[in-house]
Amino acid sequence: MPDLFLELFSEEIPSNLQKNARNNLLQNFKDFFEQEKIIHKSEGKVFSTPNRLIILFDRIDTEIHRKSEYIRGPNINAPEKALDGFVKSNKIEKKNIFEKQTEKGKFYFFKKPAKKIQTIDLLNKNIPDLLRKIYWKKSMKWGDFDLYWGRPLKSILAIFGNIKLNFKFHHLHSSNSTFLDKEFEEKTKVFSSYKLYESYFKKSGIIIDHNKRKKFIEKKLSKISKNKSLEIKINDKLLDEVTNIVESPKILNCKFDQKFLKIPKEILIITMQHHQKYFPTFDKKNNLTNNFLVVANTKDLKGFIKLGNERVVEARLNDAQFFWQKNKSKSLVKQVSELKKINYFKGLGTYFDKIQRMRKLSSLISDELLISKEKIEIASSICKVDLLSDLVGEFPELQGVMGGYFATAQGFDKDICLAISEHYLPTSLENRIPKKSYSIALSLTDKLDTLVGFFGIELKPSSSKDPYALRRSAIGLIRLLLENGKEFKIRDLINYSTLLYHEQKFEFDTKAIQKDLIEFLNDRLKNYMKEKGIKQDIIEAAISSYNIDQILKIYNKAVVLNKFISKEIGKDIISSYKRASNILSNELKDKSIELNNSTEPDLFKNKYEKNLYTKINEIRKYFTNVNKDENYENSLKILASTKKEIFEFFDNVIVNDENEFIKKNRLELLQMLCKAFDNYIDFSSIGSL
Numbered sequence: 001m002p003d004l005f006l007e008l009f010s011e012e013i014p015s016n017l018q019k020n021a022r023n024n025l026l027q028n029f030k031d032f033f034e035q036e037k038i039i040h041k042s043e044g045k046v047f048s049t050p051n052r053l054i055i056l057f058d059r060i061d062t063e064i065h066r067k068s069e070y071i072r073g074p075n076i077n078a079p080e081k082a083l084d085g086f087v088k089s090n091k092i093e094k095k096n097i098f099e100k101q102t103e104k105g106k107f108y109f110f111k112k113p114a115k116k117i118q119t120i121d122l123l124n125k126n127i128p129d130l131l132r133k134i135y136w137k138k139s140m141k142w143g144d145f146d147l148y149w150g151r152p153l154k155s156i157l158a159i160f161g162n163i164k165l166n167f168k169f170h171h172l173h174s175s176n177s178t179f180l181d182k183e184f185e186e187k188t189k190v191f192s193s194y195k196l197y198e199s200y201f202k203k204s205g206i207i208i209d210h211n212k213r214k215k216f217i218e219k220k221l222s223k224i225s226k227n228k229s230l231e232i233k234i235n236d237k238l239l240d241e242v243t244n245i246v247e248s249p250k251i252l253n254c255k256f257d258q259k260f261l262k263i264p265k266e267i268l269i270i271t272m273q274h275h276q277k278y279f280p281t282f283d284k285k286n287n288l289t290n291n292f293l294v295v296a297n298t299k300d301l302k303g304f305i306k307l308g309n310e311r312v313v314e315a316r317l318n319d320a321q322f323f324w325q326k327n328k329s330k331s332l333v334k335q336v337s338e339l340k341k342i343n344y345f346k347g348l349g350t351y352f353d354k355i356q357r358m359r360k361l362s363s364l365i366s367d368e369l370l371i372s373k374e375k376i377e378i379a380s381s382i383c384k385v386d387l388l389s390d391l392v393g394e395f396p397e398l399q400g401v402m403g404g405y406f407a408t409a410q411g412f413d414k415d416i417c418l419a420i421s422e423h424y425l426p427t428s429l430e431n432r433i434p435k436k437s438y439s440i441a442l443s444l445t446d447k448l449d450t451l452v453g454f455f456g457i458e459l460k461p462s463s464s465k466d467p468y469a470l471r472r473s474a475i476g477l478i479r480l481l482l483e484n485g486k487e488f489k490i491r492d493l494i495n496y497s498t499l500l501y502h503e504q505k506f507e508f509d510t511k512a513i514q515k516d517l518i519e520f521l522n523d524r525l526k527n528y529m530k531e532k533g534i535k536q537d538i539i540e541a542a543i544s545s546y547n548i549d550q551i552l553k554i555y556n557k558a559v560v561l562n563k564f565i566s567k568e569i570g571k572d573i574i575s576s577y578k579r580a581s582n583i584l585s586n587e588l589k590d591k592s593i594e595l596n597n598s599t600e601p602d603l604f605k606n607k608y609e610k611n612l613y614t615k616i617n618e619i620r621k622y623f624t625n626v627n628k629d630e631n632y633e634n635s636l637k638i639l640a641s642t643k644k645e646i647f648e649f650f651d652n653v654i655v656n657d658e659n660e661f662i663k664k665n666r667l668e669l670l671q672m673l674c675k676a677f678d679n680y681i682d683f684s685s686i687g688s689l
Contacts, residue, residue: 001041001059002161004123005194008131009178011151012050014138015244018210021134021150022046025055028130033057036122038064047209049247051182054208056194060160064117073097073108083108120160127158128169145171155179162192180204205248214243220251221279221293228253230281230291238273245277246297252306254278258290260317264405267320270395276313323390327402328409330389332382339384345468347457349504351384354449357500358383362445364496368488369437379419379442382407386420400424419443426476429531433479444480444488447473452497455517456508474524478551482528487552491518518548529555534562541685545678557681560632565686572640577683579646580670583655587667595664599672603665608649613669615645616676623679635680646673 013021026046033040041059048054073086076099086108087094097110139148147153147170157178158165164176178197180187191197198208207213218234225232242249260268265288272278272292279293294309339352348354358380366376386392386403395402404421408414419438423446426433434443450473454460461470481487494517498510522543529539542558564570587593604610622638655670657663677683 002062002163003159003194004040004055004057004060005157005159005197006055006127007157007178007197008053008153009051009155009157010053010149010153012182012245013048013053013150015241017137017150018048018053018244019240020137021053022048022210024134025053025130028133029055029057032126032130036064036126038119038122045209047211048244049206049208049210049213050245051247052178052208054194060119062119062161064119064122066112066115066117068114069112070100070109071112072102073110076106076108120163120165123158123160124165124167127165127167127174131169147171157191157197159192159194207247207249210243213247213249214239217243217246217249217251217295220249221295224251224253224293225281228281228291230283230289231286232279232281232293234279235273238277238279242277242295246295248297250296250299252294252296252300252309254292254294254306254310254313256290256292256310256313256317260314260321261288261290263317263321263324264402266398266401267324267391267395268317270397271316271320272313274395274397275316276309278309278313320391320394323394327386327389327391328406330406332385332403332406332410332412335385335388336381338388342387345453345457348453348506351387353504354453355381355384357449357497357504358442358445360500361449361493361497362441364493365441365445365488369441369486371437371441375413375416376419376438376441378412379416379423379438380445382412383420383423383442383446426479427472429475429479429528433476433483435484440480440484440486444477447477447480448493448497449500451477451517451520452494452508452513453501455513455520456498456501456506460516460520470520471524474521475528478521478525478528481551482555485552487550490521490548490551492549494518521548525551525554529558532559534558535565537686538562538565538681541682544685545682557632560636561681564633564636569636569640572643573636573677574683574686576639576643576646577674577677579650580673581684584667584670584674587656593664593667595668595671597668597671597675599668600665603662605662606653608645608652609666609669612642612645612649612673615642616669616673619676619679623676632680639677639680642673 023046026044029044032038039061040057042057045056046054047056071090074082083094083097087097090110090112092110097108099106100109136148136150139150140152141148142152153172155178156169156172156174157176158167158174159176165174167174176192177188177190180189189200191200201208207216218239221232221234268288269280272280277295279295281289281291281293283289292313294306296305298305300306336355337352339355340350342351343349344351344354359377362376362380363373366373383400383403386399386406389402389406391402392399400423401421404417407417407420415436415438418436419434419442422434422436422439423442425431425439425443434440451470454468454470459468459470461468466472491514494514495510498508498513501508502510525548526539526543529542530536538558538561542554542561545557546554548554561570565574588595599613601610601613604613619638619642622635626635653666655663655666657666674683
């Protein structure tokens, strides 16, 4: 069974386009094989180097056997044009069709005969379309050609078995050869299989498979740093990027002048990682060193590549050092009024307007956290001033962080400095969260003001788009509260934040913001809980039971129930509740009985009713006396302990008694039971186990 091997050689494709192109190409071929029922023995593999995009499928059937089938055409009463179209589209003659009765009436049919199709013919016919379907986030057109590609496409190598495929894609014809060197396009070589192709380039030091290339780079980085007694924190995003921009990786150990270590380490790291694609190193105490590792694309026989990279990074660090010295001495307080010149967002005023709102909102939040109003108001007032600095202009990723450094250099209280530094955190689900009270307050303030503002001007995220990263702000807010064990009256904070916008003459619909933003936060909370592995029905039950002000209770009750739901305790609770709620639902669905939440003990006829009534009252008493320090595991155990009384009741009592008063009283008892259980969570939202 032959293999399919295809290589698309082009000018260097940027790293950020390669992954999408690989995925697109592979999916296009998979869909094609499935549609045409072409059997292959592997899932298919796709690789890339800066110049090459390769796809490989192992052991493909050479023939496809198509069974005979009946093809239905138009109804016999349809216009003649419909029949002509059917005949033409199927490339048959009218003498080949016949009438046949079906459940939906009489239709024209023809019998499509069984046949064998050569896979190679299908490949030659369809590969151009599969290539045309590749979606490029950015593409280009060159010369007089109509082809759009990530970068100019130079050749197509296409082999099926040992046979060269024969097709045309725009101006290019498929062949069995490819360029050996991007610099010398006159050098080409013929290949008859992927195995020979990979082996040849491997001898030349080129690693075709980007997965193997990535592992090779990672292993070499770790080995070199270890040999130098250094630590390396490999940034996965950077590793993927350098993997895609080299094909013959060589690791170089470089250095910069130690004097630059006096600059804040974040500047050094971002200069090396984001701007130069270098890997910084650390000593055993986690201090940044002046050593960095470079992934080159060729051997550095004379040391020129190493020297060139060291010169480039020193030039960048000289600029950074100059800006650091210049910016850190500028008074943050004196620059606050300059924020009037920077628009925050159209319809939301300037950054000066934003910090005025933040100052008042953070003051309210400080009451809950029992922290100094003065300190948090100072932090709010100067937290955005670093946006005016050259450093943040050069490195936007460092906003907040640089503000913290500037505040430290100017002698501000350490709580204020840390709060400024951390107020953008967390920026993702994985990112660390602020832990100190002032940092929590400022971060929460910033996110609330942002969310209220954008909801106020009706720029809410859609299901597919979130251009202003409002989901990130909402998740950050939720993580701040849950992972710090904090609970605020979020609805009141939203209303107060809206009021602060009103004070600045922004006309927002308070009720709409309250409704839409709380719904949005609840949706983000659901996603957060889902990420934590909590069952969907438990999530829905918890959120429907409490409002967003009780976010800790929502989350913690759901976590504990999720832990026990499949254990004996959980099974006892759910089975007990469902037995009662199912009977209630059946008896009340025709609305002939109306319950009024009053169980009459005098109407009990046996001990089983009395025992259940007593047990229910014990539960009600427990939940009445429980405080905010409720032990949720203990609460579940108490609910589970009712199983005996509930099951004895159902085994010995007929709820649907002939006496309407007794029947109604027993239904009241069951409703009383369900409501007692619902003190923990709305169990009616939870499915059967």
